[in-house]
Amino acid sequence: MSKTKKIKSISDYNGYDYKKIFWEDADRKYEDAADRIAVRRLLPERMDNFADIAGGYGRLADEYLPRSKKATLFDFSQTELDQAKEKYGKKLNTVQGDIYNLPFKDGELTTLLMVRATHHFKDIDKVLKELYRVLAPGGTAVIEVANKRTLPRIIRYWTGKTKISPFTHTVANLSEIDKDGFFNYHPKYIEDLFKKTGFKIDKVLSVSNFRSARLKKIFGNKNLIKMEKSAQKILAPVRFAPSIYYRLTKPQVK
Numbered sequence: 168m169s170k171t172k173k174i175k176s177i178s179d180y181n182g183y184d185y186k187k188i189f190w191e192d193a194d195r196k197y198e199d200a201a202d203r204i205a206v207r208r209l210l211p212e213r214m215d216n217f218a219d220i221a222g223g224y225g226r227l228a229d230e231y232l233p234r235s236k237k238a239t240l241f242d243f244s245q246t247e248l249d250q251a252k253e254k255y256g257k258k259l260n261t262v263q264g265d266i267y268n269l270p271f272k273d274g275e276l277t278t279l280l281m282v283r284a285t286h287h288f289k290d291i292d293k294v295l296k297e298l299y300r301v302l303a304p305g306g307t308a309v310i311e312v313a314n315k316r317t318l319p320r321i322i323r324y325w326t327g328k329t330k331i332s333p334f335t336h337t338v339a340n341l342s343e344i345d346k347d348g349f350f351n352y353h354p355k356y357i358e359d360l361f362k363k364t365g366f367k368i369d370k371v372l373s374v375s376n377f378r379s380a381r382l383k384k385i386f387g388n389k390n391l392i393k394m395e396k397s398a399q400k401i402l403a404p405v406r407f408a409p410s411i412y413y414r415l416t417k418p419q420v421k
C-alpha cells in the first residue's frame with residue numbers, strides 16, 4: 168500500500184494525468200474560460216506573495232503570474248507539480264504538501280487562490296482555518312466552492328430523480344461520483360462558515376453557469392463564453408451555478 172493511501176483526507180492525483188484526461192481529452196474549453204474570467208475579475212492587480220492552493224498543474228498560472236511578485240503552486244500531487252515546473256521553470260515555485268497542514272507561516276501569504284478543490288475536503292472547516300492562518304491580515308483569498316444548490320439539481324430533486332435535497336444546509340457527499348467523497352456545499356452553509364472562520368465576504372460571482380453538454384451543442388463554446396461573461400455578475404445574487412466564486416478578505420488587526 169502506498170504511503171499516501173493511509174491518509175484518508177487526501178484525494179490522490181499522483182500518477183493521474185489530470186491535465187490530459189480531464190481538460191484536454193474532454194471538451195472543457197468553456198469551463199476553463201469561465202474559471203479564467205472569474206479569476207481575472209477577482210484577483211488583485213498586484214500581489215506580493217501569492218499561492219495557488221491545490222493548484223494542480225498550474226492550469227491558471229498564466230492568469231496570476233503577470234500579477235505576482237512571488238508565486239507558489241501548492242499541491243499534494245508531485246505528478247502535477249512536475250508538469251508545472253516543466254512549463255514554468257523558475258517563474259513558479261512549487262511546494263508539495265497536505266492542505267490540512269499548510270507549509271506556510273502564519274500570515275505569510277498576501278493573496279491565495281483555491282479553485283475546483285473544495286469538493287475533495289471532508290473537513291472543510293479545518294481547511295478554511297488553515298487558509299485563514301497563512302493569509303496576512305488585510306490579505307485576499309479567492310475561493311471557488313462546489314455548489315449543491317444548482318438549477319439542474321433542483322429540477323432533479325423536484326422530479327424525484329434524486330433524494331438529495333439541494334435546499335438543506337448539510338454538506339452533500341456525492342459518493343457515486345468519487346467513492347472517497349465528493350462534497351458539495353449550500354451557499355448559506357459555506358458563507359456562514361467563511362464568516363465564522365473570520366473572513367469578510369467582499370465579492371461573489373456565479374461561474375460555469377452554462378455547464379451542460381446540450382448547451383455546448385446548441386450554442387457552441389464561443390457564444391457560451393460570451394454569455395458567461397455577462398452572467399457571472401448578474402446571476403451572482405441567486406447562486407444557482409455549479410461554481411460559486413468568493414473574494415474574501417482577512418480583516419486587519421486593530
Ligand SMILES: C[S@@+](CC[C@H](N)C(=O)[O-])C[C@H]1O[C@@H](n2cnc3c(N)ncnc32)[C@H](O)[C@@H]1O
Pocket residue numbers: 176177178179180181220221222223224226227241242243244247264265266267281282283284287
Ligand atoms: C480538481 S483538481 C484542481 C486543480 C486546480 N486548482 C485547477 O483548477 O486546475 C484538485 C486538486 O486538489 C489537490 N488536492 C486534493 N487533496 C489535497 C490535499 N489534501 N492537499 C493538497 N492538495 C490536494 C489534487 O492533487 C488536485 O490537484
